[in-house]
Amino acid sequence: MIINLTLGFSGRISNTSSSPSRGTLCVIPLGHFPLTLQLRITKRNHSFLNSNMILDLANNKIKYFHFMWMVASLCVTSCSSTQSIVGKREGVLISHIESNIIPISKSGIDSGVPQSIVSRMAQLEVPGLSIVVFDQGNIIWARGYGLSDKNLSIQVDTATIFQAASMSKPVTSVGIFTLIEKKLLSLDEDINLKLHTWKLPNNDFTAKEKVTVRRILNHTAGLSVSGFNGYNPNDAVPTLPQILDGTPPANSKPVRVIVQPGTREDYSGGGYTILQLLLEDVTDESFPKYMNENVLQHIGLAQSIFSLNLPDNMAIHASKAYQQNGELVDGGYHIYPEQAAAGLWTTPSDYARFMLNIGNSYRGNLTAGILEQSSVQNIFTTAPNAGGLGFGIDGEGEAFRFRHSGGNAGFVCYAISFAKIGRGVVVMSNSHNGYQLIHEVVRAIAREYKWPPMWPGE
Secondary structure, eight states: OEEEEEEEOSSOOOOOOSOTTTOEEEEEEOTTSSOEEEEEEEOTTSOOOOTTOOOOTTTSSSOHHHHHHHHHHHHHHHHHHHHHHHHHHHHHHHHHHHHOBOOBOTTSOBOSOOBOHHHHHHHHTOOEEEEEEEETTEEEEEEEEEEEETTTTEEOOTTOBEEOGGGHHHHHHHHHHHHHHTTSOOTTSBGGGTOOSOOOOOOGGGTTSOOBHHHHHTTOSOBOOOOOOOBOTTSOOOOHHHHHHTOTTOOSOOOOBOSOTTSSOOOOHHHHHHHHHHHHHHHSSOHHHHHIIIIIHHHTOTTOEEOSSOOHHHHTTBOOOBOTTSOBOTTSSOBOSOHHHHOEEEOHHHHHHHHHHHHHHHTTOTTTOSSOHHHHHHHTOOOTTSOOSSSEEEOOGGGOEEEEEEEETTEEEEEEEETTTTEEEEEEESBTTHHHHHHHHHHHHHHHHTOOOOSTTO
């Protein structure tokens, strides 16, 4: 929701670059609430606010507390109306979902009596959960449950950020495709042609077939190392070449070709770490810098970041991570220098915006999508017995969908979207035990909205 308000001042408002005839527009996100206050401040023949909204209060005859009272009043009033609108449209459905989580057996069938989401979280020992549902290209509701920090009793809300784990890979794929669109990379050339800092060792498996960007993206490059354990934030962090060669202080094995490229699917986070170095060699920028500026910020994901060290304004919203036994992960959470494979921090709402943006490109809405339509069509094209170029792909027609799951130390998450509709869900948890609960929540949402199945293999 956006509130527009025009203020007229009789005093002087300082330091401007705006036109006096139009006034100055200041956009203020109001905390964690789903609304924005837009102030247009006008004063004939005087200067205006600068872009940082620095008021020269000494020259204004308006008291600061009057201004803050007005903003607070608008916030309270508008937040209440926003909640009522959500209540009218989705309240009954949300209530049904929250009270009808049905346990799923090991064989994949519903079993047992429906339970509330809170009681099911307690049973499975999942401290915190965050859900976003979107439809027709828009987020329709978002809610947090439980705790992001058990020790401090901090509640999960829609601003809580989680590690996206392997859901970082689709975002990395989009970053790679921005370079392909700029003709800096090619899908089907030998990656060693563009790697300079480090080279992938050739062996008998690469004699006839080479490791390419396409094959890394869809996990058919024949590469080793499926995933990574991460590092305590207080421990030494290896460089990318050390990770790829498996040398200290890296805690993972070397990334090597173990099967002839192009012959089968072998899930490899190690391959995405090669892409991380490839991006850096091609752009002469760090992976986080390029991705944050050219993908996350381009799409408008203000609560998302690739970074080993969270900035203070995001760190206060970061969830802790919990092991299967309920204990805190050492260090609070692990960090992942394998950023392309597992290093994204985000909220479910931001990740939903990412999924919607890719869907926009797929449907040809180039003004709203980051990539060209042909690029996303490439991403959604599967290899034999494998997935797409960064996403898992399922279904046909209106049920055609793209998805990915993720699991880092103490974080589990899942995202899916129906490509032709702009419909789907993102769920994130701060527990190793979250996978079972997420499956049950996603099934409950599909059941309540009468959507096709949204889980792999269903």
